[in-house]
Amino acid sequence: MQTSAMMKTYPAEINLDRDLLARTVDALVECSQACTACADACLSEDMVAELRKCIRTNLDCADICTTTARVLSRHTGYDANITRAQLQACAQACRSCEDECNLHADMHEHCKVCAESCRRCEQACTELLAAVG
């Protein structure tokens, strides 16, 4: 990922720490990909009927992480209110998705890997929220 390299090239001031921002974007992008892949892997399992809620939560979390990564990749015309609210929604989606995936982590390796990505992403969002204030 070139997130940190791109962050360094931004030609004006950024209101938040560039390293913290870049780490959070990387966690979001990884989590979004893991959730998209986990939804599809769940869909292929024999017990798909028992994974409906997991698939749905994965799809929500993937969409929310992608959008949050985009918001955090923009610095021009910064609006702390949007950043804060979207980070809160994203932390919630990651918590819900981690909980749901953990219910199946013993049986499905994809749920285990995905739950770990969700946990890291939730932590990154929470840390950044503290910095946003």
Place this chain on the structure above:
Amino acid sequence: MQTSAMMKTYPAEINLDRDLLARTVDALVECSQACTACADACLSEDMVAELRKCIRTNLDCADICTTTARVLSRHTGYDANITRAQLQACAQACRSCEDECNLHADMHEHCKVCAESCRRCEQACTELLAAVG
């Protein structure tokens, strides 16, 4: 839009009123398209340098509305915590974008139309938030 028709065909229970949900999804989808178009119209204006913040807020609002419309279009494995948090983020994005567009509504018709879409969308999100509880 077939939002309401699709909502009626969902084969299980939906925790929220189907008409209210469909109206909100329609407002979100309209707002997302208006914001994408407004960002691009601003980019083409002679005074683009003075519209930087408007363009950025439009881009955020478009992404957030698209994601929120998707979350509200899913009913399987409903999680009120995700729905509520994403609706709050979306209402905030719409408020910020309406405010920003209104600064230029006298000069730019696209900002005027977009601000109206943002206002309707923010109202729909707020009404649905009350129903989510």
Place this chain on the structure above:
Amino acid sequence: MQTSAMMKTYPAEINLDRDLLARTVDALVECSQACTACADACLSEDMVAELRKCIRTNLDCADICTTTARVLSRHTGYDANITRAQLQACAQACRSCEDECNLHADMHEHCKVCAESCRRCEQACTELLAAVG
């Protein structure tokens, strides 16, 4: 939808017919929403295991239609090569999704409504492709 109203406010030349563009964007936005809803409705059916391919194709078609609607909502710095290639991909996704949904249209009303949205969207993309040249 304010697509046509927004299209009229664009302050510079547009290389394609504004009415045709607006109709295509509307068809794309409707199709994307229908596919997101159909994927979720399929996920809730008792026979979800037999709807795996339909769900997957719906998810692809939703993502591709959303992206294509955004490309067509931008006119600044028009690049016919991107527009053409993305329209071709979208027409293909709509054809595949219509075919897949039609396999279940007798049993599932959501697949019937979705197949019709896909067909209209494929036709709009094909008509616009002819104009792009």
Place this chain on the structure above:
Amino acid sequence: MQTSAMMKTYPAEINLDRDLLARTVDALVECSQACTACADACLSEDMVAELRKCIRTNLDCADICTTTARVLSRHTGYDANITRAQLQACAQACRSCEDECNLHADMHEHCKVCAESCRRCEQACTELLAAVG
């Protein structure tokens, strides 16, 4: 990124080489982030009026790469026609965006880093296209 780890956990057959797929998804996800950041960095430059086409192409490329990464992260109910057409559209968007960014790479480091991400992504898409056939 956990792309390769997630790819390994998919519980059924995948029609394409898992390593090649994972590398391509990683290139797409990186390119999408770089393009989102480059659009925003361009928007902040003093000479924003001369970067309009670059911003627009960045926005298209970001959307198209995100969608293509999602299509390639799904393996259930594989449809070579959708994969091929979306990869072709993505390779085109990356070529156009690389060309556009390269026009400003001497003046703007973000355009230089972004052009390199676009080039790698275009190569990955082209390599995968050969495998899709």
